[in-house]
Amino acid sequence: MSTQATGAAPKMRGWVRVLLIASVTLNLLVAGVVIGGVLRHDRHPPAPNVGEVSLGPLTEAFSREDRAALRDRAQERGQNFRDMRQQAKADMEALIAAIEAEPYDPQRVSDLLARQRERTLERAQIGGALIAERLEAMGPEARRALAERLRRGGRHFGPPRDKPDNR
Structure with a gap:
């Protein structure tokens, strides 16, 4: 008996496919946030600590x-x-x-x-x-x-x- 006859395998594959797409999307979002933070830090480094002597x-x-x-x-x-x-x-x-x-x-x-x-x-x-x-x-x-x-x-x-x- 093949897996196609039972119909369970195609539903499982669809569920796995949705899960895979969701996982890849989430990973890309996290990577985008991390990369954006790194680029922003390089362009706009944090201000000196409030207690520091500062002359720009x-x-x-x-x-x-x-x-x-x-x-x-x-x-x-x-x-x-x-x-x-x-x-x-x-x-x-x-x-x-x-x-x-x-x-x-x-x-x-x-x-x-x-x-x-x-x-x-x-x-x-x-x-x-x-x-x-x-x-x-x-x-x-x-x-x-x-x-x-x-x-x-x-x-x-x-x-x-x-x-x-x-x-």
């Missing part, structure tokens, strides 16, 4: 160990960059409120902008001093490696490659 591309070019050393040195000096960021956030909220206020008070806005400028300069001075100390502590090979990473990361300073120059 310069800080990003330091190794993870160097960034940890910068953070540790800042803490030794009593610098709390998280508090500074919270103050900057509060300043921005105050500025937004002043811009929306009726009646509009240009002096209040000017004072808030001046305070933001002072805090920004203070953070930049602290960060610059910490970075200068770290550079002094690095050996020639480490400094050359940092310079090369900065050179490769120079795209941060020009217009985006996919957009025209907006001069």
